[in-house]
Amino acid sequence: MKPVLSVEHLTIETIADGQPLVQNISFQLAAGQITGLVGESGCGKTVTSLALLRLLDEKVIRQSGRILLDATDLMTLSDRTLRRVRGGQIAFIMQNPMSAFTPVFTIGHQLMETIRTHDQCSKREAKERAIEALLEVNLEQPDRILKAYPFELSGGMLQRVMIALAVCLRPHVLIADEPTTALDVYNQKLVLYYLEKVRATYDTAILLISHDLSVIAEMADHVLVMREGEIVEQADVFDLFDRPQHPYTRRLLEQHGLQAGGMNA
Amino acid sequence: MSLLQIKHVSHRYGNQRFLSRQPEQTVLQDVSLTLEAGTCLGLLGRSGAGKSTLGRILLGLERPKEGQVLFEGQDIYQNLSSRQDIQVVFQDSFAAVNPKLTAGQIIAEPLTNFLRLTPDALEQRLITLLEQVGLIEADLTKYPHQFSGGQLQRICIARAIATNPKLIILDEAVSSLDMVNKAMILDLLRELKATLGLAYVFITHDVQAAQTLSDRFVILDHGQLVGDYPTLQSFTEATDGHVEAIRHAVLATHPRYRTIRK
Numbered sequence: 001m002k003p004v005l006s007v008e009h010l011t012i013e014t015i016a017d018g019q020p021l022v023q024n025i026s027f028q029l030a031a032g033q034i035t036g037l038v039g040e041s042g043c044g045k046t047v048t049s050l051a052l053l054r055l056l057d058e059k060v061i062r063q064s065g066r067i068l069l070d071a072t073d074l075m076t077l078s079d080r081t082l083r084r085v086r087g088g089q090i091a092f093i094m095q096n097p098m099s100a101f102t103p104v105f106t107i108g109h110q111l112m113e114t115i116r117t118h119d120q121c122s123k124r125e126a127k128e129r130a131i132e133a134l135l136e137v138n139l140e141q142p143d144r145i146l147k148a149y150p151f152e153l154s155g156g157m158l159q160r161v162m163i164a165l166a167v168c169l170r171p172h173v174l175i176a177d178e179p180t181t182a183l184d185v186y187n188q189k190l191v192l193y194y195l196e197k198v199r200a201t202y203d204t205a206i207l208l209i210s211h212d213l214s215v216i217a218e219m220a221d222h223v224l225v226m227r228e229g230e231i232v233e234q235a236d237v238f239d240l241f242d243r244p245q246h247p248y249t250r251r252l253l254e255q256h257g258l259q260a261g262g263m264n265a
Numbered sequence: 266m267s268l269l270q271i272k273h274v275s276h277r278y279g280n281q282r283f284l285s286r287q288p289e290q291t292v293l294q295d296v297s298l299t300l301e302a303g304t305c306l307g308l309l310g311r312s313g314a315g316k317s318t319l320g321r322i323l324l325g326l327e328r329p330k331e332g333q334v335l336f337e338g339q340d341i342y343q344n345l346s347s348r349q350d351i352q353v354v355f356q357d358s359f360a361a362v363n364p365k366l367t368a369g370q371i372i373a374e375p376l377t378n379f380l381r382l383t384p385d386a387l388e389q390r391l392i393t394l395l396e397q398v399g400l401i402e403a404d405l406t407k408y409p410h411q412f413s414g415g416q417l418q419r420i421c422i423a424r425a426i427a428t429n430p431k432l433i434i435l436d437e438a439v440s441s442l443d444m445v446n447k448a449m450i451l452d453l454l455r456e457l458k459a460t461l462g463l464a465y466v467f468i469t470h471d472v473q474a475a476q477t478l479s480d481r482f483v484i485l486d487h488g489q490l491v492g493d494y495p496t497l498q499s500f501t502e503a504t505d506g507h508v509e510a511i512r513h514a515v516l517a518t519h520p521r522y523r524t525i526r527k
Contacts, residue, residue, distance in 0.1 A: 185511070217519055
């Protein structure tokens with residue numbers, strides 16, 4: 001299978017004291033596959049996802065290695081070209097939908113702005129595409145939502161708007177950084193369900209970052225286990241849950257089993 | 266006598282806008298509950314169900330529009346001494362502490378408010394508290410940003426138990442922690458409950474966390490109490506719609522049981 005995105009020997013360190021945040025990690029994302037990235041807080045999950053889009057502050061942090069999107073190395077691109085990639089070919093879903101939207105513009109304004117930044121089209125066409133995207137994540141009364149400000153929607157609704165925003169440009173790669181951590185369990189399942197729908201419909205390659213092994217168990221094909229900036233194990237999701245190789249993975253699964261006991265068959 | 270009695274509590278929020286008055290929104294409707302000393306009540310429900318509002322009412326941060334809350338038989342809005350006996354731990358530990366204070370000063374705040382301790386006794390008490398929550402003396406002089414989320418939550422717990430309360434409101438206290446920290450904080454809470462005889466109101470939407478700590482379960486939905494399960498067994502065996510909805514939302518623990526992806 002040909003990878004859509006491949007990361008080769010990515011290393012991230014602080015410039016000030018050379019402290020390594022991520023050390024020499026390599027992995028690939030394939031079309032139509034969900035790759036889970038799991039680890040404790042502070043292990044480098046988010047910094048990795050930001051590095052894929054080169055969103056880290058280059059005055060503070062140095063990154064090396066290769067990030068190949070199809071055949072292009074994102075590390076060599078200029079800021080201007082990168083801006084076409086961000087949102088267009090690689091979309092990002094953040095953990096906290098409340099702070100990911102601008103509070104001063106309506107949802108409609110933000111959706112249409114994003115569409116028109118990447119694709120040349122009329123306002124009317126952009127609006128139609130925005131409505132279509134909102135309907136795809138089953139948000140009722142899209143006209144009303146377009147006129148609403150972020151604070152007028154619940155966290156679960158906003159996260160669905162974020163998915164709509166991320167997929168309306170049909171990206172090849174979708175990075176979802178803890179997309180359900182800020183939501184209650186009811187909304188969590190709904191949001192995961194729509195992520196799966198995106199994957200199935202558009203054959204998107206998804207990198208799903210989570211500290212919750214249940215989210216990984218529900219969604220992933222392949223799993224990367226990260227600890228202190230290193231990938232200690234990568235495996236097929238079934239293999240990982242049935243035959244964890246690394247002691248750290250075993251420990252995570254053990255804790256997961258203790259907490260989850262009872263509710264599942 | 267029960268430790269806590271909630272009697273027919275209703276609460277509404279006014280929805281005021283510039284130049285226009287919208288009708289008030291009911292967030293709690295005729296909620297009645299009792300809680301015995303040394304037990305944990307799991308308060309479950311969706312976001313927006315009124316769980317946190319009920320928590321704020323129990324803390325005396327908000328006064329219900331109707332109904333009464335009795336702590337050891339006395340109305341908590343008249344008998345202010347109950348303030349010392351009811352403490353709270355919130356979800357976002359970084360937002361719950363003053364970033365300019367050291368851990369020692371944070372934990373000392375309720376002590377200096379409620380008790381008169383000599384500087385030596387205060388220091389001694391702070392060290393004991395830190396040890397109780399699994400931290401060390403050297404942490405006293407550190408600032409919030411020097412701690413991880415899990416460690417800072419321990420400091421919030423130390424602050425909550427500082428005045429020897431009888432009841433702690435845990436408002437989503439483990440919801441934003443990763444699995445490793447969540448397990449450790451739940452262990453700590455269970456241990457403190459046993460050693461200090463604490464009662465908890467554990468507000469959460471995480472049913473697995475609720476099950477590891479609670480003796481009794483209630484479900485709030487749209488401000489109303491829709492389910493009351495006196496034991497863990499009666500909760501796990503219940504088949505009504507509200508419990509089913511919670512169960513349905515629980516994710517698989519192993520890819521073998523997954524339902525979102527087939």
